Amino acid sequence: xKKHLLTAMGTALFLSACAGTGGSTTSKSSDDLTQxxxxxxxxxxxxxxIPSMGAVPTxxxxxxxMAHGHSGCNRYFGSAExxxxxxxxxxxxxxxxxxxxxAMKLERVMSDTLSxxxxxxxxxxxxxxxxxxxxxxxxxxxxM
Numbered sequence: 001x002k003k004h005l006l007t008a009m010g011t012a013l014f015l016s017a018c019a020g021t022g023g024s025t026t027s028k029s030s031d032d033l034t035q036x037x038x039x040x041x042x043x044x045x046x047x048x049x050i051p052s053m054g055a056v057p058t059x060x061x062x063x064x065x066m067a068h069g070h071s072g073c074n075r076y077f078g079s080a081e082x083x084x085x086x087x088x089x090x091x092x093x094x095x096x097x098x099x100x101x102x103a104m105k106l107e108r109v110m111s112d113t114l115s116x117x118x119x120x121x122x123x124x125x126x127x128x129x130x131x132x133x134x135x136x137x138x139x140x141x142x143x144m
Contacts (some may be wrong), residue, residue: 038138072107112133
């Protein structure tokens with residue numbers, strides 16, 4: 001059952017993207033969701049500034065049920081879940097390095113948002129995850 005979780009997630013994201021109001025919305029297939037590394041480009045519609053001594057925040061998939069990435073300071077991993085067009089990473093684990101405050105702030109926003117249920121939408125090469133607190137915007141970058 002878990003093997004089909006990300007396929008279901010991709011399908012839900014595909015359907016939510018297709019349900020948009022404009023005719024210009026395009027979507028990746030469910031296979032494309034797990035085929036790309038997603039790079040964080042915006043938080044709350046503001047461009048992401050790479051922290052001093054930090055790394056570009058990412059979201060990727062090891063297989064059809066496991067998500068992983070970099071949160072700006074530490075690496076994270078966990079079980080990817082989807083339900084009713086919403087996404088989260090359940091039971092998130094993370095390395096525990098100390099980083100400068102700007103990297104830690106970015107990490108808190110990233111990890112808090114990914115571990116909560118987010119409305120998820122794919123449009124073109126953009127993945128948007130939205131909670132009540134934050135909106136994370138990712139761009140598909142490299143093939144996995």
